[in-house]
Amino acid sequence: MSNATHLELIHSYRHMYRALLRGVQFSKPARYVARDQLREAYRNGKPGNFDNAKIQRTLEFLDGAAKETGLEHKILKNLLLTRGYFTANARMQRHSRRPDKFYEQPSSLNAANIQRTAFLHYDMTLAMLNDSMGLCLR
Template identity: 85%
Template sequence: MSNATHLELVHSYRHMYRALLRGVQFSKPARYVARDQLREAYRNGKPSNFDSRKIQRTLEFLGGAAKERGLEHKILRNLLLTRLHFTDLARLQRPHRRAKGYYEQPSTVNAVNIQRTAFIHYDMTLAMLNDSMGLCLR
C-alpha cells in the first residue's frame, strides 16, 4: 500500500469518527458503539475496497444527522441502538456463562432462531440502504 493511500485511509477514518460523534451528539452508549463499529470496519476492511465517493456521501449523511434531528438522525440512532442490542445479546449468550447442567427450554430455542433471523434481515436491510444511497454504513 502506498503512502498516499495510507494517508487517505487515516484521514477518512478521522473524518468519519468525528462526523459519527457529531451525528450521535456525543451521547454515551451510541458513541462507543459507533467507535467500535468504525474500528472494526477499518481494521478488517481491505484497502482495495476504499471508495472515496461512498465515504463522502456517508459524511454528508452524518452531517445531516448532526445538523438536525430529522430522518438521518433517527436512522443513525436506530442503527446504533440495534447494534448495541446485538452485541449485548451475543455477550449474554456465550457458552461459558451457562451452568453445566443447563437445560434449554423450547421457548429459548425458538427465541434464538428468531434473533438469528432478525440479524439476517437487519444486515440485508442495511446492505440495501447502502446500495440505494451509495453509503458505507455498518
C-alpha cells in the same frame, strides 16, 4: 499500500469518527457502539474497498444527522441502538453460565432462532440502504 493511500485511509477514518460522534451527539451508549463498528470496519476491511465517493456521501449523511434530529438522525440512532442490542446480547450469551443446549427449553431455542433471523434482516436492510444511497454504513 502506498504512503498516500495509507494517509487517505487514516484521514477518512478520523473524519468518519468525528462525524459519527457529532451524528449521535456524543451520547454515551451510541458513541461506543459507533466507535467499535468503525474500528472493525477499518481493521477488517480490504484495502481495495476504499471508495472515496462513498465515504464523502456517508460523511454528508452523518453531517445531516448532526445538524438536526430529522430522518438521518433517526436512522443513525436506530442502527446503533439495534447493533448495540445485538452485541450486548451476544456478549451476555457468550458469558452466561447456563448449561449446553441439551438442557435448554424449546422456547429459548426458538428465541435464539428469532434473534438470528432478526439480525439477518438487519444486515439485509442495511445493505439495501447502502446500495440505494451509495453509503458505507455498517
